[in-house]
Amino acid sequence: xxxxxxxxxxxxxxxxxxxxxxxxxxxxxxxxxxxxxxxxxxxxxxxxxxxxxxxxxxxxxxxxxxxxx
Amino acid sequence: xxxxxxxxxxxxxxxxxxxxxxxxxxxxxxxxxxxxxxxxxxxxxxxxxxxxxxxxxxxxxxxxxxxxxxxxxxxxxxxxxxxxxxxxxxxxxxxxxxxxxxxxxxxxxxxxxxxxxxxxxxxxxxxxxxxxxxxxxxxxxxxxxxxxxxxxxxxxxxxxxxxxxxxxxxxxxxxxxxxxxxxxxxxxxxxxxxxxxxxxxxxxxxxxxxxxxxxxxxxxxxxxxxxxxxxxxxxxxxxxxxxxxxxxxxxxxxxxxxxxxxxxxxxxxxxxxxxxxxxxxxxxxxxxxxxxxxxxxxxxxxxxxxxxxxxxxxxx
Amino acid sequence: xxxxxxxxxxxxxxxxxxxxxxxxxxxxxxxxxxxxxxxxxxxxxxxxxxxxxxxxxxxxxxxxxxxxxxxxxxxxxxxxxxxxxxxxxxxxxxxxxxxxxxxx
Amino acid sequence: xxxxxxxxxxxxxxxxxxxxxxxxxxxxxxxxxxxxxxxxxxxxxxxxxxxxxxxxxxxxxxxxxxxxxxxxxxxxxxxxxxxxxxxxxxxxxxxxxxxxxxxxxxxxxxxxxxxxxxxxxxxxxxxxxxxxxxxxxxxxxxxxxxxxxxxxxxxxxxxxxxxxxxxxxxxxxxxxxxxxxxxxxxxxxxxxxxxxxxxxxxxxxxxxxxxxxxxxxxxxxxxxxxxxxxxxxxxxxxxxxxxxxxxxxxxxxxxxxxxxxxxxxxxxxxxxxxxxx
Numbered sequence: 001x002x003x004x005x006x007x008x009x010x011x012x013x014x015x016x017x018x019x020x021x022x023x024x025x026x027x028x029x030x031x032x033x034x035x036x037x038x039x040x041x042x043x044x045x046x047x048x049x050x051x052x053x054x055x056x057x058x059x060x061x062x063x064x065x066x067x068x069x
Numbered sequence: 070x071x072x073x074x075x076x077x078x079x080x081x082x083x084x085x086x087x088x089x090x091x092x093x094x095x096x097x098x099x100x101x102x103x104x105x106x107x108x109x110x111x112x113x114x115x116x117x118x119x120x121x122x123x124x125x126x127x128x129x130x131x132x133x134x135x136x137x138x139x140x141x142x143x144x145x146x147x148x149x150x151x152x153x154x155x156x157x158x159x160x161x162x163x164x165x166x167x168x169x170x171x172x173x174x175x176x177x178x179x180x181x182x183x184x185x186x187x188x189x190x191x192x193x194x195x196x197x198x199x200x201x202x203x204x205x206x207x208x209x210x211x212x213x214x215x216x217x218x219x220x221x222x223x224x225x226x227x228x229x230x231x232x233x234x235x236x237x238x239x240x241x242x243x244x245x246x247x248x249x250x251x252x253x254x255x256x257x258x259x260x261x262x263x264x265x266x267x268x269x270x271x272x273x274x275x276x277x278x279x280x281x282x283x284x285x286x287x288x289x290x291x292x293x294x295x296x297x298x299x300x301x302x303x304x305x306x307x308x309x310x311x312x313x314x315x316x317x318x319x320x321x322x323x324x325x326x327x328x329x330x331x332x333x334x335x336x337x338x339x340x341x342x343x344x345x346x347x348x349x350x351x352x353x354x355x356x357x358x359x360x361x362x363x364x365x366x367x368x369x370x371x372x373x374x375x376x377x378x379x380x381x382x383x384x385x
Numbered sequence: 386x387x388x389x390x391x392x393x394x395x396x397x398x399x400x401x402x403x404x405x406x407x408x409x410x411x412x413x414x415x416x417x418x419x420x421x422x423x424x425x426x427x428x429x430x431x432x433x434x435x436x437x438x439x440x441x442x443x444x445x446x447x448x449x450x451x452x453x454x455x456x457x458x459x460x461x462x463x464x465x466x467x468x469x470x471x472x473x474x475x476x477x478x479x480x481x482x483x484x485x486x487x488x489x
Numbered sequence: 490x491x492x493x494x495x496x497x498x499x500x501x502x503x504x505x506x507x508x509x510x511x512x513x514x515x516x517x518x519x520x521x522x523x524x525x526x527x528x529x530x531x532x533x534x535x536x537x538x539x540x541x542x543x544x545x546x547x548x549x550x551x552x553x554x555x556x557x558x559x560x561x562x563x564x565x566x567x568x569x570x571x572x573x574x575x576x577x578x579x580x581x582x583x584x585x586x587x588x589x590x591x592x593x594x595x596x597x598x599x600x601x602x603x604x605x606x607x608x609x610x611x612x613x614x615x616x617x618x619x620x621x622x623x624x625x626x627x628x629x630x631x632x633x634x635x636x637x638x639x640x641x642x643x644x645x646x647x648x649x650x651x652x653x654x655x656x657x658x659x660x661x662x663x664x665x666x667x668x669x670x671x672x673x674x675x676x677x678x679x680x681x682x683x684x685x686x687x688x689x690x691x692x693x694x695x696x697x698x699x700x701x702x703x704x705x706x707x708x709x710x711x712x713x714x715x716x717x718x719x720x721x722x723x724x725x726x727x728x729x730x731x732x733x734x735x736x737x738x739x740x741x742x743x744x745x746x747x748x749x750x751x752x753x754x755x756x757x758x759x760x761x762x763x764x765x766x
Contacts, residue, residue, distance in 0.1 A: 002162060004646075007155075014471070024219065025152055026535055027161070029646075033639030037535035039632050040542035041145045044222045046433060046471040064089060117529055117537075124526075125754055128763045130519070130555075131441055134548045137526055138438035141541040148534050165534055186763060229439070236442060244764045367529050368537075375532035375590050381649030435625055436549025465553070466621035468628060 008034040009058065010042055012050040020051065082283050087214040091157055101278035102213055103157055108174045109204065110150030115175035116143045118364035122182060123189035135233055136189060142226040149219045166372040170365035171357050178262045180358025181334065187241060191255040193234025195263040195300060201227045202295045210286030235303055242307040253309055258337040260311050263300065265329055267293040269347050297322035334359050390421040397454050401446045403439065414473025417464045425458040426451055431469035494617045496561045503683040506676035507616060508561050509738040513578045515554035517604060520583035520747060522547030523754060524596065532590055539636050546629045553622055574746030578739045580668050582661055585748045594644060595657045598637035599701065603665050605630045606697045615684035638704055645708040655710055662714045667730035669693040674737045698726045
């Protein structure tokens with residue numbers, strides 16, 4: 001991926017009582033574009049709130065581990 | 070982490086395990102996944118310029134709007150597939166803007182010009198139905214978690230495209246006369262295009278990694294059957310002829326011509342009396358249809374120029 | 386007190402879904418008002434977006450469903466004020482239904 | 490203040506001025522929709538998606554505004570309009586396809602914002618049908634500016650792209666700034682006098698500059714028509730438009746209308762035999 005682009009995770013919810021859930025990702029050079037892109041790509045539901053966060057700013061508190069179950 | 074063998078992976082998948090990250094895959098699994106995702110991505114991407122071409126002939130602001138909504142959805146689906154490929158280590162920018170036209174893996178149907186509103190409608194009814202059938206399969210069966218989740222959105226939106234196609238097809242056919250004849254002409258070239266979409270029949274197909282890794286669950290013939298069982302009754306209810314019917318003995322839909330047959334893309338005409346081998350059909354696909362270059366250019370036109378502008382003073 | 390005819394229209398509109406999502410127009414909060422006069426009915430709808438690509442489908446479905454209910458003339462009026470917002474969904478729809486005496 | 494529920498209730502001079510302005514807006518949004526929609530070839534797939542999405546918003550608004558015009562019963566005469574490009578009243582910068590992505594970004598920030606500023610002036614309009622529709626349109630416009638802003642910030646990170654952007658801004662500025670209306674014209678007096686819009690054209694221009702100024706400032710763009718007043722912290726317009734050749738009812742300097750290619754697409758919308766509602 002080009003160095004000037006970042007991956008952003010997109011979270012949204014439909015109702016006040018719902019938690020924000022992960023709905024997808026976008027790549028963008030800045031936060032304004034990430035938000036505008038997210039809004040036009042993940043428009044399948046009438047979300048009441050949508051947020052984007054740069055993946056590089058997320059840290060794992062619990063890391064997904066391979067399960068042998 | 071212990072090295073994962075293909076056999077062990079297959080066992081886990083058979084037990085219902087969902088793969089979430091590249092580290093959990095074998096090379097072979099990854100390769101098969103990339104292959105199937107790339108076909109999806111390219112198909113969605115190249116449907117957009119084809120639909121756009123027809124959208125410019127939309128007969129009102131309302132209809133143009135619905136055509137644009139469909140184009141937006143298709144590009145959105147392509148984006149999702151390319152994003153998934155990016156997470157598997159592929160370069161999304163190169164895949165969209167760097168490849169040569171003939172390197173795109175979309176079906177032959179989206180190498181064809183869609184020249185009227187009627188052709189857009191029939192494409193919605195036939196090609197989007199093919200898309201729903203093909204993607205409904207991994208949505209239900211796939212062992213790759215991120216893909217399965219992403220397909221929820223895709224499935225929802227394709228249902229609208231289909232409804233758009235089917236409602237409009239009925240409306241156009243009810244109008245009768247010249248308009249219905251136009252629908253018939255579109256159906257005549259697009260129906261066999263759709264039937265061919267699903268590829269080699271099962272009895273000719275070698276083993277498939279895509280099935281064994283449960284990237285998908287249905288065979289080509291099963292998928293083609295699903296498509297026929299939606300499309301043939303639609304056409305019958307519209308009073309439009311299609312070269313296929315339901316065979317009560319076999320309890321399935323059968324084609325009235327030997328598939329595959331030769332196609333004349335200039336005249337948009339199938340030569341039903343000229344059967345060809347599947348190898349010859351694949352040859353035709355590889356040579357690409359008449360609008361392959363045009364459509365790819367519609368997507369890529371500005372990118373190089375723009376990167377030049379950005380990079381003019383060494384900006385990466 | 387709601388007229389029985391209007392309650393019947395609300396109930397019928399519960400069968401009409403937004404073509405883009407399987408939620409009835411009522412639960413979407415898109416039905417702003419219903420007015421019945423004899424075999425004529427006027428339905429006020431708020432669209433989710435000015436560019437709603439499903440506008441024609443919605444009109445057609447509403448017309449067909451209400452003609453089944455015996456209304457010869459179905460008039461559809463689009464309402465933009467107050468604008469439809471996502472918060473009109475479901476809960477609002479249910480409140481409206483209860484208000485009109487239809488069981489939820 | 491009076492409230493007008495239909496064109497009939499409007500004083501004649503206000504009726505004419507509002508009809509003109511609504512048609513200017515409807516045609517401009519229609520054409521902006523066409524232009525946005527042409528960008529399947531945006532330099533990023535995500536931007537193509539945003540472009541098609543914004544195209545739909547503009548079409549949706551055009552549809553709504555054309556709907557408002559129907560009640561005027563003035564000769565809209567669509568068939569004649571489709572034969573004659575010069576009848577179109579769109580913002581003249583939309584007459585032909587954008588030359589490149591920089592043009593798109595300029596339209597997305599500057600042209601689109603001018604239309605939004607005009608719509609905002611109807612929020613408390615005395616003309617009820619318009620006031621009722623404007624909130625929805627404004628709600629949908631918000632992300633257009635965010636998209637434009639994101640691209641402006643992207644472009645100015647590269648010197649060559651930045652210079653190009655500044656160059657284009659200088660070209661479009663006089664036209665788009667004039668588009669907000671001519672001071673003391675009869676139509677402006679009617680529109681503000683009867684409370685159809687809440688400020689005069691210079692008031693609109695001030696808002697327009699205040700909206701774009703902070704972005705230009707943040708992006709460190711030099712746009713000579715706007716100056717940053719360090720004392721008030723506001724952006725101010727330095728050069729008023731030159732009104733030579735201005736036609737206030739069309740809000741254009743030239744009456745040529747959209748070019749042939751564009752016009753062919755508009756004609757397609759009416760020249761058909763399909764069963765369209």
